[in-house]
Amino acid sequence: xxDFNGNYLLGLDLGGSRLKAIALTREGKELARETTxxxxxxxxxxxxxxxxxxxxxLGTPLAIGxxxxxxxxxxxxxxxxxxxxxxxxxxxxxxxxxxxxxPVPILNDAHAALLGExxxxxxxxxxxxxxxxxxxxxxxxxxxxGRLLRGHLGRAGHLGHITVDASGAPDIVNTPGSLEDAVSxxxxxxxxxxxxxxxxxxxxxxxxxxxxxxxxxxxxxxDLAAGIVSLINVLDPEIILLGGGIAEAGEILFHPLTxxxxxxxxxxxxxxxxxxxxxxGDWAGAHGAAYHALKSLSTN
Amino acid sequence: xxDFNGNYLLGLDLGGSRLKAIALTREGKELARETTxxxxxxxxxxxxxxxxxxxxxLGTPLAIGxxxxxxxxxxxxxxxxxxxxxxxxxxxxxxxxxxxxxPVPILNDAHAALLGExxxxxxxxxxxxxxxxxxxxxxxxxxxxGRLLRGHLGRAGHLGHITVDASGAPDIVNTPGSLEDAVSxxxxxxxxxxxxxxxxxxxxxxxxxxxxxxxxxxxxxxDLAAGIVSLINVLDPEIILLGGGIAEAGEILFHPLTxxxxxxxxxxxxxxxxxxxxxxGDWAGAHGAAYHALKSLSTN
Numbered sequence: 001x002x003d004f005n006g007n008y009l010l011g012l013d014l015g016g017s018r019l020k021a022i023a024l025t026r027e028g029k030e031l032a033r034e035t036t037x038x039x040x041x042x043x044x045x046x047x048x049x050x051x052x053x054x055x056x057x058l059g060t061p062l063a064i065g066x067x068x069x070x071x072x073x074x075x076x077x078x079x080x081x082x083x084x085x086x087x088x089x090x091x092x093x094x095x096x097x098x099x100x101x102x103p104v105p106i107l108n109d110a111h112a113a114l115l116g117e118x119x120x121x122x123x124x125x126x127x128x129x130x131x132x133x134x135x136x137x138x139x140x141x142x143x144x145x146g147r148l149l150r151g152h153l154g155r156a157g158h159l160g161h162i163t164v165d166a167s168g169a170p171d172i173v174n175t176p177g178s179l180e181d182a183v184s185x186x187x188x189x190x191x192x193x194x195x196x197x198x199x200x201x202x203x204x205x206x207x208x209x210x211x212x213x214x215x216x217x218x219x220x221x222x223d224l225a226a227g228i229v230s231l232i233n234v235l236d237p238e239i240i241l242l243g244g245g246i247a248e249a250g251e252i253l254f255h256p257l258t259x260x261x262x263x264x265x266x267x268x269x270x271x272x273x274x275x276x277x278x279x280x281g282d283w284a285g286a287h288g289a290a291y292h293a294l295k296s297l298s299t300n
Numbered sequence: 301x302x303d304f305n306g307n308y309l310l311g312l313d314l315g316g317s318r319l320k321a322i323a324l325t326r327e328g329k330e331l332a333r334e335t336t337x338x339x340x341x342x343x344x345x346x347x348x349x350x351x352x353x354x355x356x357x358l359g360t361p362l363a364i365g366x367x368x369x370x371x372x373x374x375x376x377x378x379x380x381x382x383x384x385x386x387x388x389x390x391x392x393x394x395x396x397x398x399x400x401x402x403p404v405p406i407l408n409d410a411h412a413a414l415l416g417e418x419x420x421x422x423x424x425x426x427x428x429x430x431x432x433x434x435x436x437x438x439x440x441x442x443x444x445x446g447r448l449l450r451g452h453l454g455r456a457g458h459l460g461h462i463t464v465d466a467s468g469a470p471d472i473v474n475t476p477g478s479l480e481d482a483v484s485x486x487x488x489x490x491x492x493x494x495x496x497x498x499x500x501x502x503x504x505x506x507x508x509x510x511x512x513x514x515x516x517x518x519x520x521x522x523d524l525a526a527g528i529v530s531l532i533n534v535l536d537p538e539i540i541l542l543g544g545g546i547a548e549a550g551e552i553l554f555h556p557l558t559x560x561x562x563x564x565x566x567x568x569x570x571x572x573x574x575x576x577x578x579x580x581g582d583w584a585g586a587h588g589a590a591y592h593a594l595k596s597l598s599t600n
Contacts, residue, residue: 165464226475234440234535
C-alpha cells in the first residue's frame, strides 16, 4: 500500500482490444497505469483483475470513472447501446460490476477523451472546444459553454457523421458522403481505387511529390476543412483538437489545412479558431473518465 | 392602466423591417402586441415610442428581454457584432437605451425564437431540439441537454452554414456548398438557372407535376435531409423544428423529407427524431425574449 492510501482517482477506458486503467491524484498527477486485453470473451474477468491489482497497490480509490464505446445511458450507470463488439457491455452496471463503494459513472469514450483533454491536455481550461479523432473512422465530442454535449440518446458529438457530399454514398450510419468516409483510413482504399490502404503510406508519397498522392491528399484536406468550418458555425469553439493517427502527420496535415481554413472559415471580428493536436493520445479517455468521477463525486 | 399593473413580461424582437413587441404573463398568456417600422435611420426612436406606448397601457413590466440579429455579447447587454443593417445596434446597451429598472438581456434573434418555441410552441418542454428557419436564408439555433448553445462568440447554431457539398461555391460566410445556398430562397434563381425566384412558385409547379420543378425540389429535399441528419449526429435532438416561409409548404415538403430521412437517418434502438413545423411563426423571437427576461430575473 502506497502513501496515497486511497486518495486517488481511477480512470478506466474500455476499448475493443484493451482496457487502459490510470490512477491519478485529484490534480491529475499520474500514480500508475495498467492495461489488459479485452478482445476475448473473458474481457470482464481481465478488467476485474486489472482493477484489483491497482487497488492492491494503491488502496480503494476516492472514485472510479469509466469510458467505453457506445451510447451511455442518461443515468451514466451503463452503456445503453453498443451493438457488435464487447459482448456483455450493454446495460452492464459498472458500480455493481466493480463492486465499488462509490457510484462509477460511465461515459462514451470519445466524450471522455475530450474531457481528459480539457482537464490536462491541449484544451486545458477551454469552455468551447470540439475534438475530431482521425483514424480508422472519425470520432468526435463537443464541449459548448463549458458543458460536454450528450443529447437525447447520448449520441451528441458523432462528428464523423456529417455530410460533405449530400449526393454521396451512405456511411455506416447512413449519412450520405460523410466526413468519416472522406478522410478516414477505412475508406482510403476505395478513395484511391486501391492505391493506398494506410494514410501513412499516402502521406509518405505526398512528401515525395507523387501527383496521384497529392491529388488525393488535397481532396482529403478540402473535405476535412469543409467539415471543420461547418462544425465551427454550429458549435462556435475557441479551439479545435485533432487526434488519432492521421493527426500525427504534423505539418503535412496542418499547413494545407490552415490554408484551406483561411479560405473557408467564417471569422467575425477577424477571430480565427485555433486548430491544434490533442496531446493525451490513447490515454485521453482514461484521464477523462477519472476527471468525470471526480466531478460526479461533488454532485452526488 | 390595466389590472396587470406591471405584472407582465415584455419581449422585443428587433428585425431589419420592424420591431415586434409582446406583453405576456409569466405563464405566457398574451396581453398585448405591437409593431413599429425599423427600416429607417430613426429606428431607435420608433422602438422607444413603441415600448412607451405599451408601458402606458400596462405599467412598468416585471422584466424586459430583447432579441436582434447579430452575435450577442457574452454578458447579454448588447449585440457585439452586426455589420451592415440596423446602424447603431452594435454595442447598444439595452438596459440603458430603454431606461429599464431591471437589466434587459439581449439574445440573438434565432436563439430567442428557439427559446420561444421550447417555452410555448412546438417544442414545449423539450431539452434537446434544434430549429432551422427556411426562408431568404437558413437560420438556426440549438438547445442541447436543456441549454441554449451560445458558444465562444455567440455564433453557435448558425445551422445554415454547414456544407452539403465541400466542392461547392462559398456562401456568405465562406462555407463551401452550404445548406443555406442549397435550399433557401435567395439562391433559388441561381439553382434553377433563372427559372424560379420564389420557392412558393417552384412548389406550385411541383404540385402540377412539372418535371423541371420536381427535379429541383428533389435535390433541395435531398440536401436538406443530408444537412438534418448531419445535425442529428452532432446534436442528438429529440425534436427538430422547421420554421420560415418554406416550412409552410406542408406535405409537399414533409412527405418527401420524411422518406429521405428514412434512408439517411441514424436510428439507434430504432429511435427516429420527430421533425415538425414551428408554431409561433414570426413572433417566436419576441416570446423567447420575454421568457429569457423571466429566467434572467431569477438568476440576478
